[in-house]
Amino acid sequence: MDKRIYLCLAHMSGKEQEYIKEAFDTNWVVPLGPNVNAFEEDLERFIGQDKQVVALSAGTAAIHLGLVLLGVKPGDEVICQSFTFCASANPVTYLGATPVFVDSEEDTWNMDPVLLEQAINDRMAKTGKKPKAIIPVHLYGMPAKMDEICAVADKYGIPVLEDAAEALGSEYKGRKCGTFGHFGALSFNGNKMITTSGGGALIVPDETAKKEVMFYATQAREPFPYYQHERIGYNYRMSNICAGIGRGQMTVLDEHIAHHRHVHALYKEAFEDVDGITLKCNPGADWNANYWLCTILIDPVKTGTDYEAVRVALDGKGIETRPLWKPMHLQPVYAKATAYVKGVSERLFSQGLCIPAGPWVTDADVAYIVEQIKACCKKLH
Numbered sequence: 001m002d003k004r005i006y007l008c009l010a011h012m013s014g015k016e017q018e019y020i021k022e023a024f025d026t027n028w029v030v031p032l033g034p035n036v037n038a039f040e041e042d043l044e045r046f047i048g049q050d051k052q053v054v055a056l057s058a059g060t061a062a063i064h065l066g067l068v069l070l071g072v073k074p075g076d077e078v079i080c081q082s083f084t085f086c087a088s089a090n091p092v093t094y095l096g097a098t099p100v101f102v103d104s105e106e107d108t109w110n111m112d113p114v115l116l117e118q119a120i121n122d123r124m125a126k127t128g129k130k131p132k133a134i135i136p137v138h139l140y141g142m143p144a145k146m147d148e149i150c151a152v153a154d155k156y157g158i159p160v161l162e163d164a165a166e167a168l169g170s171e172y173k174g175r176k177c178g179t180f181g182h183f184g185a186l187s188f189n190g191n192k193m194i195t196t197s198g199g200g201a202l203i204v205p206d207e208t209a210k211k212e213v214m215f216y217a218t219q220a221r222e223p224f225p226y227y228q229h230e231r232i233g234y235n236y237r238m239s240n241i242c243a244g245i246g247r248g249q250m251t252v253l254d255e256h257i258a259h260h261r262h263v264h265a266l267y268k269e270a271f272e273d274v275d276g277i278t279l280k281c282n283p284g285a286d287w288n289a290n291y292w293l294c295t296i297l298i299d300p301v302k303t304g305t306d307y308e309a310v311r312v313a314l315d316g317k318g319i320e321t322r323p324l325w326k327p328m329h330l331q332p333v334y335a336k337a338t339a340y341v342k343g344v345s346e347r348l349f350s351q352g353l354c355i356p357a358g359p360w361v362t363d364a365d366v367a368y369i370v371e372q373i374k375a376c377c378k379k380l381h
């Protein structure tokens with residue numbers, strides 16, 4: 001194949017430039033304006049549940065501000081999912097607090113609710129205080145077990161900040177990811193389901209919370225004619241230009257999600273009878289993943305190969321893939337962090353690959369990718 005099949009690629013609707021042009025024509029080239037307001041309204045309509053949305057400069061900023069609003073301070077502990085991208089946990093560290101990592105369960109690859117409760121009890125016994133927040137993640141767009149996680153959180157009175165950065169459009173029990181916790185974070189980075197080039201949003205419960213997030217996102221400026229600051233704020237608001245891209249992207253969001261699910265269905269059929277390659281699928285009727293990235297586990301014993309050999313071989317054939325996220329408790333930067341693990345995320349990391357699924361991936365590409373993966377599995381021949 002002469003083209004390269006990328007894992008992640010921004011994919012435009014064509015309308016983005018109209019909104020950007022409008023912003024330039026009206027001189028709204030600032031981090032506020034009509035595109036920002038309209039993009040937030042589009043997202044609110046899409047997400048439902050009467051939630052409000054604040055558009056920000058990044059998903060990482062959304063998690064950071066969510067933690068600020070939850071009152072996370074130096075000396076606090078925040079429970080994070082170990083199996084994730086570093087941005088789920090780094091904002092905890094920005095605030096001088098400490099992430100405590102919890103392993104995943106097998107069904108969703110997300111935070112294990114049983115381990116979560118054990119971790120809370122153990123932290124309370126050892127530190128004499130409750131963790132300040134819980135950050136579950138809907139990794140690769142697969143909804144976490146939110147009923148169980150929220151039940152544990154409610155039992156101990158600990159707020160949940162959902163990291164839905166990869167899960168725009170994913171649903172659990174018919175409800176959109178990002179709307180279960182007190183706050184939900186979204187990302188519109190260039191590699192996500194939709195992009196604003198770089199950007200994110202915080203889903204909040206009401207207008208009061210929205211105002212508070214906007215206050216902290218614009219340097220915590222007090223309502224005086226001069227610049228008065230009584231608290232430390234941040235420069236985290238989304239630009240009106242980026243929001244213009246977001247408005248254009250919202251017109252194709254449903255199409256993007258449908259395409260990711262279509263590609264997943266093709267992989268599912270193709271890998272169904274391949275012993276040793278397991279495609280990650282919805283674990284039951286309550287789950288409706290957006291399949292932002294499709295993922296496979298490669299059993300070395302059954303296939304006679306491993307994920308790294310497959311990755312290198314596919315790269316040579318013009319197919320970009322990537323190992324699954326390296327768990328946070330294995331990251332050198334978090335080597336000293338407390339972790340409640342039982343081997344799940346470590347096994348996933350040792351066997352898994354992300355494979356292309358976006359709108360640029362055709363049915364013929366899927367057939368080619370599957371063929372090349374099978375060709376790597378010596379024991380299948």
Ligand SMILES: Cc1ncc(COP(=O)(O)O)c(C=O)c1O
Pocket residue numbers: 058059060061084085087088137163165166186187188189198199200
């Ligand atoms: C799970 C997860 N959390 C948080 C983020 C942070 O989002 P951003 O890159 O927009 O800061 C990302 C993506 O980059 C992510 O994949």
